[in-house]
Amino acid sequence: MDKPVLIEVRKIWDQAEHSAFTDLIRFKDYWFCTFREADSHVGGRDGRIRVITSSDGRDWASAALIAESGVDLRDPKLSVTPDGRLMIVAGGSVYRERQLVGRQPRVCFSADGRDWTAPMPVCESGDWLWRVTWHDGVAWGVSYRAGAPEGKVLALMRSTDGLRYERVCPLELTGRPNETTLRFRPDGTMLALVRREADNRHAMIGSS
Numbered sequence: 001m002d003k004p005v006l007i008e009v010r011k012i013w014d015q016a017e018h019s020a021f022t023d024l025i026r027f028k029d030y031w032f033c034t035f036r037e038a039d040s041h042v043g044g045r046d047g048r049i050r051v052i053t054s055s056d057g058r059d060w061a062s063a064a065l066i067a068e069s070g071v072d073l074r075d076p077k078l079s080v081t082p083d084g085r086l087m088i089v090a091g092g093s094v095y096r097e098r099q100l101v102g103r104q105p106r107v108c109f110s111a112d113g114r115d116w117t118a119p120m121p122v123c124e125s126g127d128w129l130w131r132v133t134w135h136d137g138v139a140w141g142v143s144y145r146a147g148a149p150e151g152k153v154l155a156l157m158r159s160t161d162g163l164r165y166e167r168v169c170p171l172e173l174t175g176r177p178n179e180t181t182l183r184f185r186p187d188g189t190m191l192a193l194v195r196r197e198a199d200n201r202h203a204m205i206g207s208s
Contacts, residue, residue: 012060013052018044025078027086031057032113034076034088037065043098046072049090053113063114070094073106073119075179077131079139086110087162089141091128092121105129105143107162123165129157133182135190142171142180142192150174154194171206175199 013019016037024033031054038047049066066073066088074091081087092106105127106119123129123143132141139159146153154171171177176198183191192206 010058012054013050015062016050019050021075023076023078025080025086027078027080027113030055030113032063032078032086033060034078036074036076038072042072043095046070046095047074049073049076049088049108051088051113051116064110064116066108066116066119068092068106068119071106071119075130079132079134081109081139081162082134082137084111086113087132087139088116089122089129089132089162090119092119102126103128109162120163122159122163123157128178129165130179131181132159132162133184135184135188139165140182140190141165142182142194143167144178144180146178153177154180173204175201177204 017039019035022035034051036047037050039045051064052060053063054060072093076088076090079087088108090106092104094102104121104125105123107122108116108119110116126145127143129141129143132139139162141157143155143157144153151172154177156168157165158168159165175196177194177196179195181193190208194204
């Protein structure tokens, strides 16, 4: 198999002191890119979610800026719902004097990528729903909980509307697993790619 070849690197946005944690999707013949804007990686001004759009991948313009008072919105991830809306799932962290005191995932929806619903909390306090992947009308994702007992950090989640989630089962991995992306093969097999931050720190891939 031929190796991928890097053709070009192009800056598409630089309007904030710190921009990070990007995601990209194609929606209604436009590219939509989302990321967090703040003044630092963590511990500074609460993050806001920027959404920018382009028809050709070269010229970009702001489509939206999403904020929630007192909440650091982080790591936005895009998907398209079964009814044809864009959806963002993001982390929602709360800090007091630079100390994390709570977190809960947020979701937003948009019919056009420009007008978004206000961030809505989902799952439970302490969860971090990293990303959802829609398959056969169901949003699947993996939530992780910092400080949970070894082997109990990850939980497989499902939702039919993107708002109400149920825990399906734990994913009993060790090594401080956290950020997890799910994908589906054409035959319906679920694949999970899991980041790990302890032991040998190797990522892991599982299937079901």
